[in-house]
Amino acid sequence: MxxxxxxxxxITADLRLNQLAATRALISxxxxxxxxxxxxxxxxxxxxxxxxxxxxxxxxxxxxxxAEALLLEAQVQQMAALRxxxxxxxxxxxxxALLQDDVLVAELVGVSPDPARHLVVLDKGSSEGVxxxxxxxxxNGLMGQVIEVAANSARVLLITDATHALPxxxxxxxxxxxxEGIGRLDRLELRHVASTEDIAVGDLLVSSGLGGRFxxxxxxxxxxxxxxxxxxAFARVTAKPSAALNRSRHVLLVFTGGAGSAx
Amino acid sequence: MVQQPAQGTWVIxxxxxxxxxxxxxxxxxxxxxxxxxxxxxxxxxxxxxxxQRVGIVVAFGVGLLLDVLEGSxxxxxxxxxxxxxxxxxxxxxxxxxxxxxxxxxVIFVMVGINQLVSQWVQNLTGVGAVSLLxxxxxxLSALLWPAVLTVLRGLRRRYQVA
Numbered sequence: 001m002x003x004x005x006x007x008x009x010x011i012t013a014d015l016r017l018n019q020l021a022a023t024r025a026l027i028s029x030x031x032x033x034x035x036x037x038x039x040x041x042x043x044x045x046x047x048x049x050x051x052x053x054x055x056x057x058x059x060x061x062x063x064x065x066x067a068e069a070l071l072l073e074a075q076v077q078q079m080a081a082l083r084x085x086x087x088x089x090x091x092x093x094x095x096x097a098l099l100q101d102d103v104l105v106a107e108l109v110g111v112s113p114d115p116a117r118h119l120v121v122l123d124k125g126s127s128e129g130v131x132x133x134x135x136x137x138x139x140n141g142l143m144g145q146v147i148e149v150a151a152n153s154a155r156v157l158l159i160t161d162a163t164h165a166l167p168x169x170x171x172x173x174x175x176x177x178x179x180e181g182i183g184r185l186d187r188l189e190l191r192h193v194a195s196t197e198d199i200a201v202g203d204l205l206v207s208s209g210l211g212g213r214f215x216x217x218x219x220x221x222x223x224x225x226x227x228x229x230x231x232x233a234f235a236r237v238t239a240k241p242s243a244a245l246n247r248s249r250h251v252l253l254v255f256t257g258g259a260g261s262a263x
Numbered sequence: 264m265v266q267q268p269a270q271g272t273w274v275i276x277x278x279x280x281x282x283x284x285x286x287x288x289x290x291x292x293x294x295x296x297x298x299x300x301x302x303x304x305x306x307x308x309x310x311x312x313x314x315q316r317v318g319i320v321v322a323f324g325v326g327l328l329l330d331v332l333e334g335s336x337x338x339x340x341x342x343x344x345x346x347x348x349x350x351x352x353x354x355x356x357x358x359x360x361x362x363x364x365x366x367x368x369v370i371f372v373m374v375g376i377n378q379l380v381s382q383w384v385q386n387l388t389g390v391g392a393v394s395l396l397x398x399x400x401x402x403l404s405a406l407l408w409p410a411v412l413t414v415l416r417g418l419r420r421r422y423q424v425a
Contacts, residue, residue: 010337010341011337014337015387024337027328027331031283038284038287039289113286114335117335117390
């Protein structure tokens with residue numbers, strides 16, 4: 001009975017007052033090792049795969065990576081010129097310069113066991129400067145934002161979680177929308193898109209930076225379906241996240257100029 | 264009756280640690296709903312075996328840890344585990360004389376209640392399950408009960424936990 005009342009109080013306190021972050025961070029010190037240990041088998045098998053490889057395979061890998069590096073370097077050459085041009089044009093237009101973002105490499109050590117939520121646990125925490133609301137990206141796109149920080153671990157809410165939404169824009173023409181998670185790892189939905197809006201299948205959605213939380217210009221998703229029903233007020237637009245949300249192991253925490261406040 | 268001194272606390276702590284490890288172990292995406300409620304099973308066992316030591320206070324503490332582990336609302340698992348432990352405390356004398364199959368069916372109901380309470384709290388936060396899949400762990404836990412019972416009873420007798 002008493003336990004029930006206490007639990008009810010706790011639930012209310014956590015849901016309505018958001019005053020328990022410090023307590024949570026403290027208890028995380030006890031629970032984080034469980035994630036770390038449960039990640040060990042995967043870590044070992046990764047290590048094994050990297051160390052017990054045939055020579056032929058390594059030579060193959062080397063060749064492929066060298067080719068890839070060459071390609072990327074060629075692209076970077078162009079990038080430098082383009083960036084300079086961009087800065088000049090921005091100066092001409094009197095708009096603010098784009099800041100370059102700093103990143104911190106983190107490793108994903110756990111996935112929250114609750115199947116209804118899309119939360120992951122990282123091995124970097126406040127001791128490395130991770131803060132609440134910090135954006136997380138992988139090699140392909142935006143993954144989510146930090147919602148809980150302990151000393152040496154952080155919990156990240158993925159963009160596909162049913163409670164997550166972020167402002168995006170179509171890369172092709174700048175049309176803005178809100179991309180909402182619906183609790184499926186391979187799907188995002190755009191809210192309140194007028195039927196006359198110019199959004200087509202295959203369009204790349206990038207973060208618009210309007211929410212103040214995510215930096216501008218990171219790829220978020222690709223539009224996979226646009227369904228216009230004359231009986232509905234809005235078009236139904238679904239998109240597939242660019243980031244490998246259920247595969248990425250090495251991820252990047254982004255430090256931008258201004259950190260948004262956590263809510 | 265002379266109260267026996269408590270002994271073997273470390274066995275209880277270790278079994279809970281093992282349950283937490285299994286609770287945090289990553290599952291493939293397709294099997295995400297098919298995780299047995301390890302912590303609940305271990306808690307029920309110790310409540311039935313040692314009701315004078317493991318009760319609602321332990322359940323509440325373990326529940327809080329589980330909340331932080333899962334990143335759910337603080338109090339969600341604390342509430343559901345307290346409810347389940349209360350039931351176990353009421354029923355332990357009956358459960359002890361049941362055979363394994365009868366026990367497993369009661370476990371099914373108890374873990375089911377655990378899931379229902381958790382779901383209910385989760386719905387308050389706006390992220391409830393969309394189907395009845397959330398009851399699957401209750402079924403799996405009941406299936407696993409005989410194994411859990413054998414292992415934990417073996418441990419309890421081997422190390423004389425009282």
